[in-house]
Amino acid sequence: MEFEGADMLDGTPLIDIKPYVPEFDHRTDVRLGWYGARSGP
Numbered sequence: 798m799e800f801e802g803a804d805m806l807d808g809t810p811l812i813d814i815k816p817y818v819p820e821f822d823h824r825t826d827v828r829l830g831w832y833g834a835r836s837g838p
Contacts, residue, residue: 800811
């Protein structure tokens with residue numbers, strides 16, 4: 798993937814994908830904010 802004309806330093810990560818590991822990623826304090834209060838699809 799190449800980007801031109803972006804104002805960033807060379808080597809700046811654009812996508813940081815990590816695997817989901819339930820033993821380490823299980824969160825009980827997650828809040829959805831406005832998304833949890835929405836109605837409809």
